[in-house]
Amino acid sequence: MKDLPTPYYLIDETRLQQNLEIIQRVRERSGAKSVLALKCFSTWCVFGLMRRYLDGTTSSSLFEARLGYEEFGKEVHAYSVGFSRDDIRAVREFADKIIFNSLSQLTLHYPDVQGGNLGLRVNPGISYSHFDLADPARRYSRLGVADKAAIAEASVLLKGLMFHFNCENDEINSFIRSLDLIGRDYGELLRRMDWVSLGGGLSFTKAGYPLDTFCAALRDFAREFDIQVYLEPGEAAVTQSTELVTTVIDKVHNEIDIAIIDASLEAHMLDHLVYRTTPSIASPRAGEHPVMIAGRTCLAGDVFGEFKLAEPLDIGSEVRIADAGGYTMVKTNWFNGVAMPSIVVRRLDGRVERIRSFGYDDFKRSLS
Numbered sequence: 001m002k003d004l005p006t007p008y009y010l011i012d013e014t015r016l017q018q019n020l021e022i023i024q025r026v027r028e029r030s031g032a033k034s035v036l037a038l039k040c041f042s043t044w045c046v047f048g049l050m051r052r053y054l055d056g057t058t059s060s061s062l063f064e065a066r067l068g069y070e071e072f073g074k075e076v077h078a079y080s081v082g083f084s085r086d087d088i089r090a091v092r093e094f095a096d097k098i099i100f101n102s103l104s105q106l107t108l109h110y111p112d113v114q115g116g117n118l119g120l121r122v123n124p125g126i127s128y129s130h131f132d133l134a135d136p137a138r139r140y141s142r143l144g145v146a147d148k149a150a151i152a153e154a155s156v157l158l159k160g161l162m163f164h165f166n167c168e169n170d171e172i173n174s175f176i177r178s179l180d181l182i183g184r185d186y187g188e189l190l191r192r193m194d195w196v197s198l199g200g201g202l203s204f205t206k207a208g209y210p211l212d213t214f215c216a217a218l219r220d221f222a223r224e225f226d227i228q229v230y231l232e233p234g235e236a237a238v239t240q241s242t243e244l245v246t247t248v249i250d251k252v253h254n255e256i257d258i259a260i261i262d263a264s265l266e267a268h269m270l271d272h273l274v275y276r277t278t279p280s281i282a283s284p285r286a287g288e289h290p291v292m293i294a295g296r297t298c299l300a301g302d303v304f305g306e307f308k309l310a311e312p313l314d315i316g317s318e319v320r321i322a323d324a325g326g327y328t329m330v331k332t333n334w335f336n337g338v339a340m341p342s343i344v345v346r347r348l349d350g351r352v353e354r355i356r357s358f359g360y361d362d363f364k365r366s367l368s
């Protein structure tokens with residue numbers, strides 16, 4: 001590992017498998033199938049492992065759907081906030097289910113997908129999210145249909161409904177309350193459907209999550225409405241599986257010590273900047289030495305955070321940012337032309353493979 005040039009995302013299949021085993025357990029105990037939300041994680045070099053535990057993929061665009069079809073296989077759920085006619089004509093060739101975001105999309109594209117396994121996203125008007133930015137039930141939300149009478153009218157065209165109403169929800173009681181509400185408000189409709197997706201945003205692979213209660217709630221829901229339940233885990237599938245491995249390239253002092261690493265929050269872990277959260281440091285461990293860790297772009301706020309570490313950081317020190325799998329590699333950008341982290345996998349048998357590295361040509365080809 002020491003000879004691998006940084007920066008790189010290191011995906012550890014053994015850690016990934018721990019999440020996947022929980023997902024499999026949920027399927028066995030509750031009957032709920034899980035499709036990987038590619039918007040969170042599309043790094044297909046580990047799909048070989050993931051497909052043993054998941055039922056397929058779900059997507060937010062034609063390209064994600066196609067990637068799921070080509071590289072993951074199994075069930076392909078195709079959802080998009082807005083499909084164009086060309087998208088629909090391409091996606092219908094391989095998608096098992098097409099989920100529309102609005103009634104106008106359903107009406108517009110129906111002639112092209114008639115007879116297919118069609119679903120509609122519902123906005124149930126409830127949600128669990130710490131962030132307004134990610135709240136699908138926020139005022140003026142365009143995500144899903146809120147008009148129940150209109151959904152009922154269109155329901156003859158549909159085989160399923162999709163509800164995505166959680167974001168980083170680790171509170172089982174809130175989930176169960178929401179499920180009860182959905183059952184109460186949409187029960188009649190659900191009885192007429194073959195499947196329902198409850199979306200993603202549930203932290204059910206987190207240590208200590210009450211899995212038995214979760215599985216019982218899913219099983220009861222499926223039985224009550226005689227319906228196949230799907231989950232769409234993104235973050236839950238990959239949480240704690242990946243580190244961003246970096247090297248300190250400079251150390252400056254402005255009231256405090258600042259270590260500049262050869263990666264960027266803006267370019268390589270964007271969500272922390274967007275949501276104003278702070279990543280954890282996997283290595284060095286926590287300790288006594290205060291340091292700010294910052295990125296190498298020119299953005300003043302390209303800062304990973306202020307930490308206290310067991311060792312002082314110097315030029316050449318290795319720094320590993322924890323939990324760098326979800327919403328990172330799918331969101332990288334070439335801001336400042338800074339080096340793109342390569343993708344490295346530690347396989348189940350311990351072998352370390354550098355799968356993909358990026359160079360100047362990739363940067364140049366991303367523009368013209």
Ligand SMILES: Cc1ncc(COP(=O)(O)O)c(C=O)c1O
Nearest residue numbers: 037040164200201232233234235
């Ligand atoms: C429709 C839908 N499904 C699944 C997910 C995955 O959510 P998470 O990665 O939080 O599990 C999202 C995330 O935004 C989503 O919008």
